[in-house]
Amino acid sequence: MSIKDITNISYDTFLKDFKDTLKSVFYEKDDIQKFSQLRGFPSLVFRDIMAKKPLSVAIPTEYGGRGVKVKECLGVLEAASYESLPLSLTFGINIALFLEPVAKYAKPEVKAPIFKRFLEERNMGGLMITEPSFGSDALSMETSNTFKDGKYHIEGYKHWQGLTGLADYWLITSRKKGEDGRLGRDIDFFIADNQDPEQRVIVDEYYNNAGLYAIPYGNNKLDLKVPENQKLEGGSTGIKLMLDLLHRSRMQFPGMAMGFIKRMMDEAIEHCNNRIVGGKNLLALDKVREQIANIQSAFTVCSAMCARSAEHSGIDNELAMDQVEANSMKSVITDMMQFSAQTLVQLSGSSGYKEENIGARGIMDSRAFMIFEGSNEMLYTQISEAVMKLMKRKKVTNLFDFLKEYDLTIKSSEFFKDILNFNLNMELPQRKMVDLGRIIGRVVSANFVIDLGIKGFRSDLVSECITSLKHEVTACVSSLTFQENTNLITDYKQDSTWLNLV
Numbered sequence: 386m387s388i389k390d391i392t393n394i395s396y397d398t399f400l401k402d403f404k405d406t407l408k409s410v411f412y413e414k415d416d417i418q419k420f421s422q423l424r425g426f427p428s429l430v431f432r433d434i435m436a437k438k439p440l441s442v443a444i445p446t447e448y449g450g451r452g453v454k455v456k457e458c459l460g461v462l463e464a465a466s467y468e469s470l471p472l473s474l475t476f477g478i479n480i481a482l483f484l485e486p487v488a489k490y491a492k493p494e495v496k497a498p499i500f501k502r503f504l505e506e507r508n509m510g511g512l513m514i515t516e517p518s519f520g521s522d523a524l525s526m527e528t529s530n531t532f533k534d535g536k537y538h539i540e541g542y543k544h545w546q547g548l549t550g551l552a553d554y555w556l557i558t559s560r561k562k563g564e565d566g567r568l569g570r571d572i573d574f575f576i577a578d579n580q581d582p583e584q585r586v587i588v589d590e591y592y593n594n595a596g597l598y599a600i601p602y603g604n605n606k607l608d609l610k611v612p613e614n615q616k617l618e619g620g621s622t623g624i625k626l627m628l629d630l631l632h633r634s635r636m637q638f639p640g641m642a643m644g645f646i647k648r649m650m651d652e653a654i655e656h657c658n659n660r661i662v663g664g665k666n667l668l669a670l671d672k673v674r675e676q677i678a679n680i681q682s683a684f685t686v687c688s689a690m691c692a693r694s695a696e697h698s699g700i701d702n703e704l705a706m707d708q709v710e711a712n713s714m715k716s717v718i719t720d721m722m723q724f725s726a727q728t729l730v731q732l733s734g735s736s737g738y739k740e741e742n743i744g745a746r747g748i749m750d751s752r753a754f755m756i757f758e759g760s761n762e763m764l765y766t767q768i769s770e771a772v773m774k775l776m777k778r779k780k781v782t783n784l785f786d787f788l789k790e791y792d793l794t795i796k797s798s799e800f801f802k803d804i805l806n807f808n809l810n811m812e813l814p815q816r817k818m819v820d821l822g823r824i825i826g827r828v829v830s831a832n833f834v835i836d837l838g839i840k841g842f843r844s845d846l847v848s849e850c851i852t853s854l855k856h857e858v859t860a861c862v863s864s865l866t867f868q869e870n871t872n873l874i875t876d877y878k879q880d881s882t883w884l885n886l887v
Contacts, residue, residue: 442457
């Protein structure tokens, strides 16, 4: 497909051509079940996929791309994740963690050659934030930069970056080192070109990751010299730039989740429709229907999140302050991805325990989504902290009274009135903050679903989804209000061997 074809054809035609290519390479030219257990994608398979220039959706039109329209980006992620979650994540890393921030924050003279190489040479890019000693504590990173002779010298270590050793470009975060050796409080972002010897990232170790086999991860040593104009600029601070980038990425998780959840649902319906037990198919069992209905609820939530993200998460919008919305999308939908895969495996019986089963692979592949870009427990805690801060400012303690006026829950709160009409303890322990975050995230999700229904989405799917979310929220409220706490006993070994007691 030529660059001219990319910009001139309709999105429907572009997406159909991409989907047809996926079916061809995964089922006709090769066997996805065979190489899904191998490290990396077969080169010929990846060549044919990239020949359709799927990443052009995240490149501005003035540089030969399709215009960085979120709807188009999410559509590509959905199509890929229906067939292969690792492929979709590969595109998600490139789109949300490299191409979109470059399009928004890089200098024009730097953008042009990068986008040209992405379109013509099938280059890829990733993001380096996480360090071995700090994990999610990004503000404590020790990777440093010093400026001399027109270049920034970047030194440090980064790990668990998707596309380790494979990406041609990296966005690298570091902190400015002063003459006294102290590191600044703000964070700087730099573009590194791995084809330039001075900017090359050295892979110290490749990790044997348990899922997402197609994507290499590892430990990277940094000793780079990057030209001055390859520093990202545009945010008032580097920390706000990082929040804008990460919140945009979290709001586009539903694109990767969309195809995956739909595939889990389709596989579950097909299997249970065809599997005969006691003269009836599994769909005749009430519990089975409930389990698949909950996957269908996840499908509806994800559809609503995609619609919301398409309207709100474009690079023209500043998202640094959208913590509650971004964290709700990422944490809720990744919980639902894992639930959908677990349910499919359970319904599949013994066949679900085969490594090549798409549900079995999906359990390990989707599990990582609940951890990277902030573990869900941490994000739920941040949601609670943000909401409780607003409640204190408004001097409101009743949770429903707050949610009915809150812009992210103003339409959905009424459905949860009987469940959430209670005064909130403003000094919750962290475990209860997680419970509260789960509650708020699902009420926010219900608001997205209602908005989708207003746009014309199937009313029966919307109604069933709201019921399912109410069920989840009820369980979370029960955990939140349960008064007794379990405690860890670390010195448990004394007097705890049952063999000595019988």
